[in-house]
Amino acid sequence: MDAVESSKTHRLYLLLKERILSGALAPGERLPGEPSLAAAHGLSRVTVRRALDGLARDGLVTRLPGTGTFVSEPPGRPKVVADLANMFAHLVAMGRATKVKLLSFSYVVPPPAVAAQLHLAPGERTQASLRVRYYEDVPFSYLSTHVPERIGVTYSEADLANRPLLELLERSGVVAARAEQTISATLAGPESAAALGVELGSPLISLTRIVLDQEGRGVEHLSALYRPDQHAFHMELVRAGDGLDRHWRPTTGAPSPAANVNATGSAPAQRPKVRPGRKT
Template structure:
């Protein structure tokens, strides 16, 4: 399989070696594999993007070249990357989730209920220039920022969801303090962000060390991954939300009428 020439390069976390746990029975190469696999399945990096070299990966994670090579080989064995002598390693997985149509009113009502009955902790917030794949989703100019938030949602003190969102707003009232005390849907209404369509996709990924720490689970454990794209009346993407759910603390259910089932039977 051939991949196109690409200038996109995988962006690693700022301190990737801090995500590894030497006290776990899971080998280091497999921990690195899980971290990279999660990013690739989420679409960052995109199809055709170049992965770090074995030496670059080893230096970033503070491991041997053999360990880094094993992680890249595992990605290749999983069909996520292609390794070519002289050209390096490139992503060959295409992250194109299938949309499911559900009534928007019922969905938003359920989200309101969830927000009101749980607690949220804001881990990060700021106006951040997004990576190229997300910039392209929103149709932004290079260097234009989005409001990025990382939150953990809990129920009676038990964390069940790790939320990462990108929102098209620069309003001063959309901030960390507001996100910690008010549901995002209420903030959208307050700021005049009208949602016309919501598209969701579900998948399963492995939790990296950062996610595992916040969800109180072992790194590499399977989590339910939900991506939610929200569009305004003009059809423009205004919010991108990725949620990783602890499978023992959260289940996702949907009720469909017979008319809804017709297209998928």
């Protein structure tokens, strides 16, 4: 498939996927046939067929030879939901509700940006790891962490493969006091695409978090990528203040019963929830 045809296939795939996920195409609804889709979008039938095959591969449609292509029923498995307003209370719970595969474990001199955010001395090493977290055998997060070596030496590779990182940090005597967190979007590169089981260039949720102790020292740098179809942030807000100072404020109470698994959090200013997830 040349680059032009590949691009056309991907555009049609994304268009139909968006219509399915938005509800414009309902479960059980029959999609127009290949000739109709080809004519409507100015594409060849081969390009249309490849786009439909991609949707079928991702479980969004069911293709029945001689009958047509139908929108699949949404999976019954819930997404992972993380409470950003109360992150530390739920990180370990998320870790226990999911499972992790440890891809790498080593001690390295971190990139300059990571070293600066953790307030490390020049040349100071970190315990670096790559992990993939799964919920019901489906990968939903790709996690890259850096922990100062003085803390990292308190746990082993086997520990990290079986227990939440926050639990290991607390076991070492670390008190996580606050965090700075940024959430944005990015596209899957070769390594993250392979780890998360998505196509190269697929959209991902990107989260960066720096955890600090009571003295303001960095104890963990997390760079996490999440599949948007498996992970969601939820935030509950209340109105606060008086007069012109009225504003929305994140709640700090117990998580909503609607949350399936409370996962990664954020800085105090953020208060969403995310889908399946346990350790980060």
